[in-house]
Amino acid sequence: MTLTALLLGALIVLVAGTMYFVFASFVFGAGYQPTPRRSVEAMLELARVGAGDTVIDLGAGTGAVVFRAAERLGARVVAVEVEPLRVLILRLRRRLSPARDRITIVWGDLFRRDFRDASVVALFLWPGAMERLRPILDAQLRPGARVVSHYHPFVGAQPTANDPGTKVFLYRWPLEPAPGTGT
Ligand SMILES: C[S@@+](CC[C@H](N)C(=O)[O-])C[C@H]1O[C@@H](n2cnc3c(N)ncnc32)[C@H](O)[C@@H]1O
Numbered sequence: 001m002t003l004t005a006l007l008l009g010a011l012i013v014l015v016a017g018t019m020y021f022v023f024a025s026f027v028f029g030a031g032y033q034p035t036p037r038r039s040v041e042a043m044l045e046l047a048r049v050g051a052g053d054t055v056i057d058l059g060a061g062t063g064a065v066v067f068r069a070a071e072r073l074g075a076r077v078v079a080v081e082v083e084p085l086r087v088l089i090l091r092l093r094r095r096l097s098p099a100r101d102r103i104t105i106v107w108g109d110l111f112r113r114d115f116r117d118a119s120v121v122a123l124f125l126w127p128g129a130m131e132r133l134r135p136i137l138d139a140q141l142r143p144g145a146r147v148v149s150h151y152h153p154f155v156g157a158q159p160t161a162n163d164p165g166t167k168v169f170l171y172r173w174p175l176e177p178a179p180g181t182g183t
Helices: 003-028 037-046 064-073 084-096 127-140
Strands: 055-056 076-081 101-106 118-125 146-150 161-163 168-172
Touching: 037 064, 037 146, 037 168, 055 064, 055 161, 064 076, 064 101, 076 084, 084 101, 118 127
Parallel strands: 055 076, 055 118, 076 101, 118 146
Antiparallel strands: 146 168, 161 168
């Protein structure tokens, strides 16, 4: 085998691996894109996450929100992720984390989870997945629970607060209709 064929093979594996890592979870509700650090800070700040909170991160990725909330703010965090490579990364990071006792990693579909215990729900999902999630949140969340979303708002709902610069939207459950909508 020539060097060119080897390099071509490696390139194909790399591209296919990256495509899998980023896009495969689309079928479950969202592809992979990590929340930028500034937005993670804004999410945690707007939701006033603290040591008394149980944060559930629905679609936890590689843990941008999870480790910040548990290590810096002392929150208990449940990270739900469907894609197995990211679950592996989450588990490795948890093992190395000084806050590991406060972090639970769940490999599974967020639409099948029970999050009655959550005081804060963190999201960075595609709009279709958020709409699908909405009635589940309605059925499960305690009144007053905070839901903080990066990038996409809940359509027709009035955020309690938002930070346009980092595209972070905070809601207190149950959702309040935006003025002029029937939501
Ligand atoms: C846009 S990424 C956000 C990742 C992470 N929250 C962050 O901020 O870095 C969305 C994540 O949701 C995960 N995901 C998509 N559908 C899911 C489902 N049905 N159940 C659990 N995780 C899901 C994807 O695998 C992906 O890691």
